[in-house]
Amino acid sequence: MQTDYFVIMRAGPSSYPLLAWDEYRVGFVRPAPVNVTAPVQLRLGAPVPRTPVMVDYHSLPEPVVSERIKNSLALLDLFGLQLVPADVKVKQDDVRRYWLLHVFNWIACINLQHSACTFYPDGDVLGIDRLVLDEEVLQDIPLERRRVFVLEESPSVYLFHHSVVEHILALQPEGLRFIRVDQWNDSAGFRS
Numbered sequence: 083m084q085t086d087y088f089v090i091m092r093a094g095p096s097s098y099p100l101l102a103w104d105e106y107r108v109g110f111v112r113p114a115p116v117n118v119t120a121p122v123q124l125r126l127g128a129p130v131p132r133t134p135v136m137v138d139y140h141s142l143p144e145p146v147v148s149e150r151i152k153n154s155l156a157l158l159d160l161f162g163l164q165l166v167p168a169d170v171k172v173k174q175d176d177v178r179r180y181w182l183l184h185v186f187n188w189i190a191c192i193n194l195q196h197s198a199c200t201f202y203p204d205g206d207v208l209g210i211d212r213l214v215l216d217e218e219v220l221q222d223i224p225l226e227r228r229r230v231f232v233l234e235e236s237p238s239v240y241l242f243h244h245s246v247v248e249h250i251l252a253l254q255p256e257g258l259r260f261i262r263v264d265q266w267n268d269s270a271g272f273r274s
Contacts, residue, residue, distance in 0.1 A: 087215060087241045088260035090145055091270060097135045098257045101142050102127035104171060110144060111237055113188035121167035122182060136170070136178060137257030143238050145183040146170070152181035154253055158246065161227045162187020183240070187227070190234035191219040199235075207235045209268045 092098065104123040109116045124146065126134055138148040147155070152165050164184040169177050192199065192207070196214035199207050220228060229246050233239040242250075247260045261270050 085262055085264060086244050087263045088244065088247045089213075089263060089266045089270070090139075090240050090242055091259050091261055092139060092141050092257060093259035094137065094257050095135075096129075097131045097133060098137050099131050099134045099140065100127035101125070101140045101146055101170060103142070110182075110184055113186045113232075113234070115164050115186055116166065116184055118166050121169040121179070123171070124168050124180070124182075125171045134172060136172060138253070138255035139258030140170075140180070142182070145185075145240055146180050147183060148180060148255070150253060151250060151255055154249060155183070155246075158229070158249060160230045160246070163230050183230075185230055185232045185240055187231040188234040188237065189219070189223065189228060189231045191216045192233060192235045193217075210236060210239070211267050213239075213263050213266055215263060 092100075101124045104125040107122055124142070127142075138151050140146045146168055155163065156165060162185060164186060166182040166184050168180045168182045170180050171177050192210075193214040193216040196212075197210065198212040200209040200211070202208050225243070229243040231241055233241065241263070242260060250258075251260070
């Protein structure tokens with residue numbers, strides 16, 4: 083089961099920008115659906131590339147995807163995933179529609195005995211040097227309820243089951259990569 087899951091990460095040159103909120107929003111970092119009546123407002127995040135290239139995947143760090151990835155994911159009817167419209171201001175007169183993946187399916191499943199983690203004084207996970215998932219916890223959850231989830235112990239880590247990864251990669255998307263859990267750690271974003 084350890085090799086069934088992948089962490090989604092951004093990939094590509096520095097011309098693929100990070101994103102930032104262009105408005106104050108509450109509720110996106112908690113395990114509950116959000117009530118959104120209009121697209122959320124995003125902008126390019128620092129450092130803004132001189133010539134930004136908008137691709138299929140960007141991060142806030144929440145995943146933000148293109149229309150074609152959103153349409154592909156919508157076909158899968160994934161438990162605990164809300165596809166939230168997002169207008170990304172690339173330039174003053176260039177606003178593009180993307181989709182924020184609000185994953186409110188949080189699962190506490192780090193095997194703390196076999197993982198290598200650092201902790202805040204209150205016991206929350208600060209960093210992960212080696213991630214091992216608790217297979218017993220995952221086996222007790224039906225697969226359809228864990229195809230996409232966030233680590234409850236570290237809510238910036240988004241996990242995708244290999245079946246979802248294969249579905250996304252069939253599109254040959256630009257700007258993203260998936261790293262298998264047993265090969266991932268906090269510094270994976272700095273490796274090629």
